[in-house]
Amino acid sequence: MSEILNRVAATLEARKISTADSSYVASLYAKGLDSILKKVAEEAAETIMAAKDGDKQHIVYEVADLWFHTMILLAQQGLGPQDILNELARREGVSGHTEKAARKEN
Numbered sequence: 001m002s003e004i005l006n007r008v009a010a011t012l013e014a015r016k017i018s019t020a021d022s023s024y025v026a027s028l029y030a031k032g033l034d035s036i037l038k039k040v041a042e043e044a045a046e047t048i049m050a051a052k053d054g055d056k057q058h059i060v061y062e063v064a065d066l067w068f069h070t071m072i073l074l075a076q077q078g079l080g081p082q083d084i085l086n087e088l089a090r091r092e093g094v095s096g097h098t099e100k101a102a103r104k105e106n
C-alpha cells in the first residue's frame, strides 16, 4: 500500500534539485515553508467542506490533495511517509486514551 507513497516521496525529493518552471512542487519549495503551510491549511479546509457535502468522490479528491501537500511539508522538513508509518505502527495496539496521557506527560 505504501509503494505509491514511496514513489511520490521520491519525486518530491527529486524536485528539490529541480528548477523547472513547469514543476508545481519545485515552485512551492521555492516559495518556502509559509506557502506550503498555507496550502496544507487550504486543503484541510477543502476536505472539511467536501465531508460536509457528503460526496465520497469529492472527499477522496480533497484528501488526496491534503495528503500530497502534507507530503511536500514532510519532504521540506527532511521527513517522509515512512516516518509517519513508523509512528502509526508504534501506536498500534496502544489505546487512544493511553496515548493522550503519554503526550500530556511530555
Ligand SMILES: N=c1c2ncn([C@@H]3O[C@H](COP(=O)(O)OP(=O)(O)OP(=O)(O)O)[C@@H](O)[C@H]3O)c2ncn1[C@@H]1O[C@H](COP(=O)(O)O)[C@@H](O)[C@H]1O
Pocket: 008, 011, 015, 022, 023, 024, 025, 026, 042, 064, 065, 068
Ligand atoms: N499528486 C500531485 C498533485 N496533487 C495536487 N497537485 C497540485 O496541487 C495544486 C492544488 O491546489 P488547489 O487545489 O488549490 O488548486 P489550484 O487553485 O489549481 O492551485 P493554486 O493555484 O492555488 O496553487 C494544483 O495545482 C494541483 O495540480 C499535484 N501536483 C503534483 N502531484 C504529483 O507530483 C508530481 C510532481 O509534480 P510537478 O512538480 O508539477 O512535476 C506529479 O507527477 C504528481 O505525481
